[in-house]
Amino acid sequence: MTKTNAGRFFEDYRVGDVITHAVPRTIKMGERALYHALYPARHALHSADTFAQSCGLPFSPLDDLVTFHTVFGKTVPDVSLNAVANLGYAEGRWLTPLWPGDTITATSEVIGIKQNSNGKSGVVWVRTTGRNQYGEDLLSYVRWVMVRKRGDGPAPETVIPKLMDAVAADELVIPAGLDFSAYDFDLAGEPHRLRDYAIGEVIDHVDGVTIEEAEHMLASRLWQNTAKVHFDATNRPDGKRLIYGGHVISLARALSFNGLANAQMIVALNGGAHANPCFAGDTVRAWSEVLDVADTAAPGVGAIRLRLVATKGAADALRDPEGKYLTDVLLDLDYWALMPV
Template sequence: MSSKTNPGNFFEDFTVGQELPHATPRTVTEGEVAMYTALYGGRFALQSADQVAQDLGYPGAPVDDWLTFHIVFGKTVPDVSLNAVANLGYAQGRFLAPVFPGDTLSATSTVIGLKENSNGKTGTVYVNSVGRNQEGETVLDYCRWVMIRKRDENAPAPAPVVPDLPDRVDPETLVVPGVDLSAYDPRLIGQSHRFGDYQAGEKIDHVDGVTIEEAEHMMATRLYQNTAKVHFNQHTEGEGRFGRRLIYGGHIISLARGLAFNGLAPAMWIAGINGGAHTAPAFAGDTIYAWSEVLETADIDGPLGALRLRTVACKNRNASDFPHRGDDGRPAKDVILDLDYWALIAK
């Protein structure tokens, strides 16, 4: 008897070069923008106020770049990571156009690499995912890799293909909006610092902490239509390694981004994702803190400069001592996110 339901792809279902068109385009509404603020508490002025956005030359406040990321990511889950053990990392990401309430987003992915893990039970799948708006314009292009269960542990391993992904996005390839800074008001932005006030090597403790609630995390996964079992289904995960659902890694990214306002308020635009790893799981009840390091500054053409930032999130400890790696070079046990990205800031 044939089945009309989708059990999701397992590792042996993927092939290099495979094209995956994802279902269910999604129209972004003002309601979910408000919901995103309720979930993460972001206070960046550009995304919070039409007045500030219009002063900078936008028709209105754009959607937070990470909300765009989550919606596009969520489209990919049923075809890429429904049977994931964990999402492992990101690279070569660029935010290419702003998204506004009323825009409709869709996504496609291409499999760019496969490698079976040594345990023979799982494998790593590398994909390049692209999000487009209703006009067919690309708004987001990024790569990620994810550990996927095998349906049959005896299935033969494919020839390993590991894509050669760059360590960073070339800042000259970042899309920089042609904003008008003549009406830029630091009092409304929340901080007076500009591009020249940030130096490579500088570390910023974002000070505040936020506790993850189970209900909020579940609301977020539903908001993004992210149906990965590892986040969504306590019945299956109760029998898994941790005995409970894992918090979606993007949830941690947005919590850290919200915390980063305290110290990086003028860095209102996310332009690129150089790399990132979810280095340890997080669960409901954990309290998240974050700190950032300026890895590099790029004085690109135009009114905005680019800061290459590493934002590190940790759980159940404050970030005043900038936790990162232990003496053995491995991530400290309390570190759960290490994200390397480009943000834009007024000169």
Template sequence: MGKTNQGRFFEDYKVGDVLIHAVPRTVGQGERALYHALYPARHALYSSDAFAQTCGLPAAPLDDLIAFHTVFGKTVPDVSLNAVANLGYAEGRWLAPVWPGDTLTAQSEVIGVKQNSNGKTGVVWVRTTGRNQNGDAVLEYVRWVMVRKGNLDAPAPDTSVPDLTKVVSAENLVVPQGLTFANYDFALAGEAHRLRDYDIGEQINHVDGVTVEEAEHMMATRLWQNTAKVHFDTSARPDGTRLIYGGHVISMARALSFNGLANAQMVVGLNAGAHANPCLAGDTIRAWSEVLDKADTSAPGVGAIRLRLVATKGEADFSLRGDDGKYRPEVLLDLDYWALMPV
């Protein structure tokens, strides 16, 4: 047992710890093909080099969530191998496109710890940065997870909860160098709706649904080299089920949102997110969105739209919380993000 990794437990984390995550991952067209096979992903900027070139980019970057999942997967053995649940996200920004052939690495800093009242678990906050082979940061975000204690007698650490911004300000969003929507082809993109066509407060039912399959979820989770036990080992959960990786739900909902938001091309900011209820194989994921804000950018023809993306199991009826203020049981995901869209 001395050479194997049992993963960190709550008492193993200290504020200020820097975690260097293994293993570097070179990503390419294979990841794109698998991603588009696993999800109904078809935003034009990530599907076509020619379309991306008309938008000022040298080629189609890899999907923004490919970058997210790859970086996230690096962190699992050090952050969430013994997690009970992934609780939330904040302060996420996509800082540079990821191109086929790039090699991604990840590093996290522990920025907060708080033991739960039951003495068996605690919450750990980490700030993660993903970099390419040149050392350039391509992605950063904060997430917090509930982690089991390995030694229940270990003393509780001093509580330290980070003060996180609720929304990434529009002026801090990074628009990829050269991006322009001045010559945007709405017909090829799939819809005619531009930023000015959306109203703050507007809600959009994305109509379609996809039933989650056990095999596809495990293939996707392995694709990102995510080793969390709850996604593979039926003995890791009391009910004997495999928990569907929350990122699988994010990608499915984002892909479903194409119907109504086909021109929300690039995800550039992650303001907040909660995996409200567990998703299990056999659940049918549907999605709806709400427009929360709109903003200008300095790039020609490029605006930013802030969206709430909600994934549900069952019909997408725009219901989020019950009378008690808690998420309704059919709500799987509540995600607040910024995307780039032609004005």
């Protein structure tokens, strides 16, 4: 009798199931150092205690995407070990900062399920919540995944969840004490305030990063993401290892510093799609479109809603005349970030 975990297949999910994910993870400064080694991340609030303290925080929190990657990695053995692809995100909110020394645990609730017409796979929707050692919610988000079927059995009843188009600005959670009224624009790297950005404005982040196998393997291990498509070159007919979508998210977010250096903290994930697969050797560039701006109750703190696009092609190119993503587009992400007004 085997004792190993082969992962769940499509038939193993039922709406209402709550999955407790294994292996708590304590996050310290080593994760920050590795994050900055893997991605060209330069946002000041996540780089320096002194800058964070000048903004009302006790010290510098871990990058918001460290929370995302760690929570996501917890879910892989139970949600996406046998995934064909990770399809999208919605209703994501960062609820509490992640501080060095915090221990992360995660649970997921199955909220939707639908078999594909080919009868060989299906889509599973889960709402995942990551928590710290005090039981406080760090992050909550919905994602949906295409998962292989084990056999040719009957399909479970279809349930497609109704999801919000976006997190409303007045539902954003601002970290306690955050205050941008004495914000140092020189140390942050750019002078641009919230009202310097116009809705509809497109920002070309200019730089590019070529993805290497070694760094992707390091990142997948760091986040304990064990999905077969990222590790096993025999798992795909083309013999290629698929680059973890979160790796592309972090690269694009880091590249967005050029033009959005003051978009300091991610507080919501409204939606997202991994439009096309990414492989080692691809050169990733990024551009952003301003979708909205809003005030918050925190002193000097505003919120900016952004579309972040990772691409192998040109800025401001997203879809073809039929509305399909261009083949160069890797990521289309809609998120809210905090910025000085």
